[in-house]
Amino acid sequence: MSAPFLKVEGLAKRFPGERGKSDLTVFENIHFGIEKGEFACIIGHSGCGKTTILNVLAGLDEASDGLVIMDGKEVRGPSLDRGVVFQGHALLPWLSALKNVEFGVRSRWPGWSAQQIHAHSTKYLEMVGLGHAMDKKPAELSGGMKQRVGIARAFAIEPKMLLLDEPFGALDALTRGTIQDELLAIVQATHQTVFMITHDVDEAILLADKIVLMSNGPYARIAEIVEVTLPRDRSRATMHHNPQFYRIRNHLVDFLVNRSHDFANGAAVDHDPLHPPLVRPGLESAGAEILPLPSAQQQPPHSNPTRIHKASA
Amino acid sequence: MSDKKPWLAPLLSVLFLALLIGLWQLATKQEQGAVVVDDEYAALIGAAAASGGKSAMPTPADVGAKLWEHLSDPFYDRGTNDKGIGIQLGHSIARVLMGFGLAALVAVPLGFVIGMSPLVYKALDPFIQILKPISPLAWMPLALYIIKDSGISAVFVIFICSLWPMLVNTAFGVASVRRDWINVARTLEVSRLRTAFHVILPAAAPTIMTGMRISIGIAWLVIVAAEMLVGGTGIGYFVWNEWNNLSIANIISAILFIGLIGMLLDNTLARLARAVTYKE
């Protein structure tokens, strides 16, 4: 198999311990890949290091070990090739919504005229449904609108890859649903490659092609990679009619509740961090070898996760 | 409450003013004809005043007349010791603006560097800590000795006293710009210079303006004292000169004008500060 579009190899992050104490290893031995046009979500408990990984992918933070290769080149420092939607929207409060988007567009295409920049930025703000509020300052926008401006700003520079850190975490359920639908439509139309952090299992199933499960820190790892085996044209309104949805959902919840802490305390002995297992919950294809779950204590009755092959990272 | 009766506060202000002037009138009336005056005091304020013909303390009407005199002809010039109050205030304002402007030219760029670089901050911190608490007037003799020009020395003293609030506030404002905003600029590959002017400067502008407002307030406080020392021109010199002339009415007029100009300076800076303030 050819190397994926984005490749994370042996990533580790350690913080120097306080005097007399040993270093704090947040995570190590992180291996995974994302294909071009793929939407990957990462889920894990708070503090396991998701933001740190995203910041390393963005080039904003440096790993203690390992490397990230995107499109054949090692990631060193931030780049316009990777657009970032920040958790706290991070709009510049003294600029209008339009000027916030233009700020990035001007940097991406320095040779463009003011009209070109304006037209391009307007297009992306209209795409997220903010054509009417372009001249408003962030303080005059609702939380959902602010997050939309942040998404428009990231999309407008037409990056090779989009990185989103819990973009909808601070929004109410209704607004979140609307923006999820918008994001889904945009991503399906543009075939954007996306890496996104979320705490919301349903959100991950709706948006992602695959979901990267991270175990608890310290010494967090990629526990497994779950393939979302729902049709790509899924929607929030109909998704839950598919029985497959519940199998995936149960598998994810079970991981978060029961198994995510087994990796740090050594219960998952047969886990190979270099090739985290690729799992398709509920689908037992012929010839699949069925290995015991890492925890090996109790198999949840409702889900029947089956490993069919190892992810070739 | 204040919404329902917007005239209440101004009315109270006028009442307080009337009360103040009334008390003042009473106090100065009593003094009239009171001949019992301490000898030393009599020597100090001069025979004419002490003899009781007329109190040295002017009545509100005296001061009102003086004020009117000043306002009707503020810019006359009849020699060194007899200039209109407008000219004197003009000299003081010019010195304050010059010293303040020069200080801003130094403090804002230097504060920027200190705020951006923890190394420069650590290196310069001891100097700032020691220099900041020095009374600006303590520099005066040194300035006079080195510069040998009383006018420029006064400007230098203003420069020194306006420097610290602007420097410290700029450094603080720049250092505390939200990490997120700088990261936005980084991920968009915005150049360092453009980041400084388009992200850090607007983000820190309210804090910088706060420093400027403190500075101009201090500068206006210090200029009066500085001009009393160096003499020649300026409102501080005017006050001191009128003390020597024993014209209390003139001194009170000058005090009122000093307060008025100080308020104007502060209001101007407050308005500028509002222009660069943003809501998060």
Ligand SMILES: Nc1ncnc2c1ncn2[C@@H]1O[C@H](COP(=O)(O)OP(=O)(O)OP(=O)(O)O)[C@@H](O)[C@H]1O
């Ligand atoms: N400067 C630092 N020094 C020491 N430890 C740090 C530092 N910064 C982060 N950490 C630790 O690194 C770990 C990972 O942090 P990170 O922000 O990546 O977590 P996260 O998975 O994004 O959590 P959340 O879901 O709550 O956002 C945390 O346990 C945190 O305590």
Ligand SMILES: [Mg+2]
């Ligand atoms: Mg996080």
